[in-house]
Amino acid sequence: DVKVTQSSRYLVKRTGEKVFLECVQDMDHENMFWYRQDPGLGLRLIYFSYDVKMKEKGDIPEGYSVSREKKERFSLILESASTNQTSMYLCASSLVRYSGYTFGSGTRLTVV
Amino acid sequence: AQKITQTQPGMFVQEKEAVTLDCTYDTSDPSYGLFWYKQPSSGEMIFLIYQGSYDQQNATEGRYSLNFQKARKSANLVISASQLGDSAMYFCAMRVGLTGGTSYGKLTFGQGTILTVHP
Numbered sequence: 001d002v003k004v005t006q007s008s009r010y011l012v013k014r015t016g017e018k019v020f021l022e023c024v025q026d027m028d029h030e031n032m033f034w035y036r037q038d039p040g041l042g043l044r045l046i047y048f049s050y051d052v053k054m055k056e057k058g059d060i061p062e063g064y065s066v067s068r069e070k071k072e073r074f075s076l077i078l079e080s081a082s083t084n085q086t087s088m089y090l091c092a093s094s095l096v097r098y099s100g101y102t103f104g105s106g107t108r109l110t111v112v
Numbered sequence: 113a114q115k116i117t118q119t120q121p122g123m124f125v126q127e128k129e130a131v132t133l134d135c136t137y138d139t140s141d142p143s144y145g146l147f148w149y150k151q152p153s154s155g156e157m158i159f160l161i162y163q164g165s166y167d168q169q170n171a172t173e174g175r176y177s178l179n180f181q182k183a184r185k186s187a188n189l190v191i192s193a194s195q196l197g198d199s200a201m202y203f204c205a206m207r208v209g210l211t212g213g214t215s216y217g218k219l220t221f222g223q224g225t226i227l228t229v230h231p
Contacts, residue, residue, distance in 0.1 A: 031217055040121070042203060043221040058218070090157065094217055100147065101219060103157035 003027075006091050006104035013111050019078040021107050023091030029102075030095065032074035034058075034066065037088040037106070049074055081111045114139045116206050118222035125194045126230050132179070133189040133225050135204035144208045146187040147219065148178065151201040160202075163187060191227075199229045 007022040025032065031050050035043040035058075045058030047066040055066050063085060067075045074093075078085055088108050092101040115138040125131040137146065148160040163171045163178045171178045179188040191198055204222040 033218070035221075040223055042116075042118075042223040043205075043219075045218055045220075048218060088155065092157075092219075100159050100162065101157075102159075103149075106155040108155075 004091055004093055004102050004104040006089075006107050008107050009105065011107055011109045013078075013081050013109065015081060015083060015111055017078075017081045017111075019081045019109070019111075021076040021078075021089055021091075021109070023074045023076070023093075023104055024072055025074075025093040025102070026072065027093060027095070027102065028071065029093035030071075031093060032068065033092045033094075033101070034064075034074065034076045035090045035092065036060070037090055043090060046076065078109075083111050085109065086111045114141075114144075114206055114208055114220045116204050116220055116222035118204055118225050120225045121223070122226045122228065124228050124230060125191075127196060128193055130190060130192045131194055131227065133191070133202050133204075133227065135187045135189065135222060137185050137187060137204075137206050139206065139208050141208040144206055146178070146180070147205040147207070148176070148187075148189045149203045149205060150198075151203065151224075153200070157203070161189065194229045196229050196231060199227060201226050 004025045013019050033048040034046045037043045044060050049055045049068040065077045090106045091104040094101050117136045144165045146163045150158045161173045161176045163180045175192045177190045201224045203224045205219045
């Protein structure tokens with residue numbers, strides 16, 4: 001069964017900490033995405049990557065960066081966590097631009 | 113820019129009845145795809161159904177069907193014979209640039225609709 005795995009289900013971090021959210025897919029997909037989900041706002045795209053070492057800003061990239069050193073792994077980095085980054089973070093991947101997404105189970109991050 | 117609008121924050125339905133979840137979209141790209149996802153309380157996103165902008169027929173997948181009205185830019189999800197397990201958040205999403213462009217297949221999501229199925 002194809003899978004997208006997010007390393008943590010729940011995470012609590014302190015304000016100002018550097019936070020790494022990891023995402024790994026085993027489907028050899030080119031495209032990978034990071035979204036955050038907030039009540040009433042749906043899912044909003046933070047960053048995406050269409051190839052190793054390539055990245056593109058999404059709709060809300062401020063305060064975040066990403067890393068894709070290997071095809072199967074896409075990391076989201078919160079350079080200095082703030083309370084307004086408390087959210088559910090969802091990683092997804094797709095084979096090509098016109099195929100469906102496969103999502104991970106999500107990481108619920110709380111910044112205190 | 114692309115936009116997806118789901119105007120129903122919450123919907124209630126009796127078990128075994130049908131329910132329609134509304135979705136309208138806005139794009140100037142003639143080539144696009146519309147998706148519906150289900151998100152149970154556990155958090156994972158489950159793909160339900162897909163409709164391409166050039167598809168002649170409305171998509172169906174088991175109890176799910178997509179009422180695609182291109183002129184009205186609507187893509188409503190119809191769930192027939194609701195079950196208690198259908199209680200979840202439902203998201204409508206759109207992808208543009210299917211035949212070219214630099215969108216790299218980004219999905220734009222609506223705000224979501226919480227569906228509650230009563231026994």
